Amino acid sequence: MTPPTPSPAAPLEVTDESVEKSITSPDSKGSESRSPGRLAWRRFKRDRTGVISACIVIFFFVIAIAAPLIAKLYGKNPYTTYASARPELLDDFSYPAGANGGMSSEFWFGIEPQLGRDVFTFLLYGIRTSLGIALAATILTCVAGIIIGVTAGYLGGRTDYFVSRIIDIVLSFPSTLFFIAFMPVVYGLFVAPDDNVPTWLIAVSLIVVLSAFGWASIARLLRGQVLGLREREFVEAAKVTGASPMRIVFKELLPNLWTPIIIQATLMLPAYVTAEAGLAFLGVGITDPTPDWGVMIGRGAQFYSQDFTFMLFPGLSMVIFVLAFNLLGDSVRDALDPKSKR
Amino acid sequence: MSTTNPLLDVSGLTKHFPIKGGFPIKRTVGAVQAVDGLDFQVAEGESLGLVGESGCGKSTTGRLITRLMEPTGGTISYRGQNITHASRRQLAPIRSEIQMIFQDPYASLNPRQTVGKIIAGPMEINDINPAGGREARVRELLEIVGLNPEHFNRFPHEFSGGQRQRIGVARALALNPKLIVADEPVSALDVSIQAQVVNLLQEVQKELGIAFVFIAHDLAIVRHFSQRVAVMYLGKIVEIADRDDLYGNPRHPYTRALLSAVPEATVDENATARERIRLTGDVPSPINPPSGCRFRTRCWKATEKCATEAPPLVQISGNKPGHLTACHYPETADVIPAQRLSQDPESAA
Numbered sequence: 173m174t175p176p177t178p179s180p181a182a183p184l185e186v187t188d189e190s191v192e193k194s195i196t197s198p199d200s201k202g203s204e205s206r207s208p209g210r211l212a213w214r215r216f217k218r219d220r221t222g223v224i225s226a227c228i229v230i231f232f233f234v235i236a237i238a239a240p241l242i243a244k245l246y247g248k249n250p251y252t253t254y255a256s257a258r259p260e261l262l263d264d265f266s267y268p269a270g271a272n273g274g275m276s277s278e279f280w281f282g283i284e285p286q287l288g289r290d291v292f293t294f295l296l297y298g299i300r301t302s303l304g305i306a307l308a309a310t311i312l313t314c315v316a317g318i319i320i321g322v323t324a325g326y327l328g329g330r331t332d333y334f335v336s337r338i339i340d341i342v343l344s345f346p347s348t349l350f351f352i353a354f355m356p357v358v359y360g361l362f363v364a365p366d367d368n369v370p371t372w373l374i375a376v377s378l379i380v381v382l383s384a385f386g387w388a389s390i391a392r393l394l395r396g397q398v399l400g401l402r403e404r405e406f407v408e409a410a411k412v413t414g415a416s417p418m419r420i421v422f423k424e425l426l427p428n429l430w431t432p433i434i435i436q437a438t439l440m441l442p443a444y445v446t447a448e449a450g451l452a453f454l455g456v457g458i459t460d461p462t463p464d465w466g467v468m469i470g471r472g473a474q475f476y477s478q479d480f481t482f483m484l485f486p487g488l489s490m491v492i493f494v495l496a497f498n499l500l501g502d503s504v505r506d507a508l509d510p511k512s513k514r
Numbered sequence: 515m516s517t518t519n520p521l522l523d524v525s526g527l528t529k530h531f532p533i534k535g536g537f538p539i540k541r542t543v544g545a546v547q548a549v550d551g552l553d554f555q556v557a558e559g560e561s562l563g564l565v566g567e568s569g570c571g572k573s574t575t576g577r578l579i580t581r582l583m584e585p586t587g588g589t590i591s592y593r594g595q596n597i598t599h600a601s602r603r604q605l606a607p608i609r610s611e612i613q614m615i616f617q618d619p620y621a622s623l624n625p626r627q628t629v630g631k632i633i634a635g636p637m638e639i640n641d642i643n644p645a646g647g648r649e650a651r652v653r654e655l656l657e658i659v660g661l662n663p664e665h666f667n668r669f670p671h672e673f674s675g676g677q678r679q680r681i682g683v684a685r686a687l688a689l690n691p692k693l694i695v696a697d698e699p700v701s702a703l704d705v706s707i708q709a710q711v712v713n714l715l716q717e718v719q720k721e722l723g724i725a726f727v728f729i730a731h732d733l734a735i736v737r738h739f740s741q742r743v744a745v746m747y748l749g750k751i752v753e754i755a756d757r758d759d760l761y762g763n764p765r766h767p768y769t770r771a772l773l774s775a776v777p778e779a780t781v782d783e784n785a786t787a788r789e790r791i792r793l794t795g796d797v798p799s800p801i802n803p804p805s806g807c808r809f810r811t812r813c814w815k816a817t818e819k820c821a822t823e824a825p826p827l828v829q830i831s832g833n834k835p836g837h838l839t840a841c842h843y844p845e846t847a848d849v850i851p852a853q854r855l856s857q858d859p860e861s862a863a
């Protein structure tokens with residue numbers, strides 16, 4: 173049997189055209205406006221991976237915000253060393269007496285070796301601290317990067333040259349090495365060498381230092397974007413009508429920069445979570461009595477051969493979070509910028 | 515054409531873009547002479563066509579008039595007020611009177627703003643509150659340019675190129691301007707849509723009495739639109755005349771060459787009688803333009819004199835008043851019978 177001869181390309185063209193029309197013709201669908209943002213949202217909703225990752229990420233943020241409430245309902249806190257009141261919780265070697273790191277209906281995720289703190293609330297509060305620092309650092313980085321990058325790109329000339337050189341210098345620093353060496357110096361500026369460094373100071377220093385090294389990449393990206401955008405005719409159109417530089421930056425340029433900013437921010441936040449944890453692990457970030465993801469992993473590393481459960485919860489939750497956030501970042505980029513197919 | 519009390523008076527207008535180079539210290543090593551000493555006037559309600567090949571400085575001229583760029587020399591007066599080096603604040607009162615329509619309908623509308631916002635933007639910036647509100651004015655403008663007024667909350671990407679250009683026209687009209695600089699407003703559009711947009715601009719010009727500086731790269735479009743036409747070559751005006759004089763009695767070799775390139779159907783019948791002139795070679799670089807007459811490298815009549823002496827833009831014998839030509843050896847006058855000059859050019863549209 174011979175298949176029917178395909179008719180000349182005409183029908184194909186017709187369908188193509190109708191598709192094209194439904195995209196471009198304003199009469200195709202009522203008066204509903206399809207803003208670029210809404211189109212991106214629609215593309216995002218169709219992305220299974222993205223939606224699932226978003227749910228996971230939102231879940232983490234919700235438990236971080238609700239940590240005190242959850243702890244209250246659960247009836248424990250991350251500071252009490254439950255084993256000192258009830259020594260039977262730990263065995264002779266100071267490891268949890270029960271199986272699986274002491275997991276029970278009372279201590280859902282088990283108890284900590286040696287001190288006997290509650291793992292569940294410690295993890296909740298740890299996530300809260302880590303996400304809070306990472307989020308604050310991301311926001312500060314973005315704000316600094318936007319202001320510096322957009323200003324350099326828009327003003328051009330000497331300002332741009334000067335800023336670009338600073339960006340080059342900042343980007344050329346080995347930042348991880350620098351954090352380790354530099355964090356104690358920052359603490360030393362405020363606190364006498366023998367005193368305890370207050371937690372708020374550590375947190376603020378972390379946020380500032382992470383941002384101080386992070387702004388350069390986003391500033392460079394936005395500077396490049398603005399250099400391209402400011403030559404576009406719609407900027408000239410605004411100038412012809414007498415728009416002030418402020419208005420041009422905020423009303424004409426910035427709305428066109430949200431895409432790269434959001435993409436950068438979604439890549440930055442998980443990087444900051446791991447960086448913050450890494451610094452805590454290395455002992456230059458948040459330190460022990462304060463619950464923190466990195467502190468917990470650091471503690472877990474001490475006991476993992478005897479009590480793997482204690483390492484498992486913070487480690488696994490962080491892997492899940494960072495993975496989900498990175499997948500979310502990819503989906504956000506695909507949705508906002510459909511042309512950038514990887 | 516009245517040159518007694520012009521709306522816009524440009525004299526000696528010059529724009530040289532510095533070329534930076536050198537190592538390690540950057541310095542100016544030369545200049546792109548994009549616009550080099552333009553003189554022209556635009557009367558109220560008049561449309562001046564500005565024609566020339568790519569790169570001859572038309573867009574630069576448009577941007578100088580609208581003061582998107584700072585001239586390096588010459589003066590620009592608007593209604594007798596010198597605006598050559600006026601700051602943004604000093605320009606504010608007349609910003610609403612000089613508007614611009616851009617070449618690229620895709621780049622000239624902010625993709626993140628609705629049409630309503632784009633058109634209302636100029637009113638917002640200049641703090642103009644029309645009776646009935648800005649939204650009503652936006653609808654009215656959309657109607658004027660032939661778009662559905664209900665589409666004010668749509669985004670540019672939902673419109674076709676021709677529709678976008680209409681949005682650009684609406685934005686330019688939003689402030690009730692007296693002068694619109696249209697920089698090749700239709701050259702990015704389909705040929706079939708070009709006529710529609712030109713007709714729209716023509717209506718706007720006639721009904722609202724707006725003066726135009728209409729930039730184009732060929733003489734065909736300008737013919738239907740402009741009462742007066744200036745031909746540019748490498749940053750200089752080589753010929754400027756009333757439409758009928760220019761098309762009927764072109765005196766500069768370059769004008770003649772451009773005219774012979776215009777498709778026959780848009781030029782009157784006796785164009786066939788005209789010899790077809792093919793311009794050979796490229797436009798020389800504006801960084802290092804030819805000495806004397808800038809057209810001499812491509813001119814078939816060039817002599818020693820053309821290389822040494824720049825021809826002034828003057829009224830040469832046989833020209834009507836207001837018809838100025840910059841050539842040492844102009845083409846012979848009156849090749850076209852006089853009765854054809856009065857022919858209505860719109861019939862060709």
Ligand SMILES: Nc1ncnc2c1ncn2[C@@H]1O[C@H](COP(=O)(O)OP(=O)(O)OP(=O)(O)O)[C@@H](O)[C@H]1O
Binds near residue numbers: 546548567573800
């Ligand atoms: N910002 C700038 N810096 C340096 N050179 C420039 C700049 N703008 C324009 N030029 C140069 O000035 C000359 C004239 O440019 P212009 O854009 O005015 O030409 P045009 O007549 O509008 O051409 P087209 O028909 O291609 O639009 C060109 O040689 C161009 O390279």
Ligand code: SF4
Binds near residue numbers: 766767809817840
């Ligand atoms: S001046 Fe000489 S070179 Fe220039 S256009 Fe006239 S004849 Fe040609």
Ligand SMILES: [Mg+2]
Binds near residue numbers: 574697
């Ligand atoms: Mg141009």
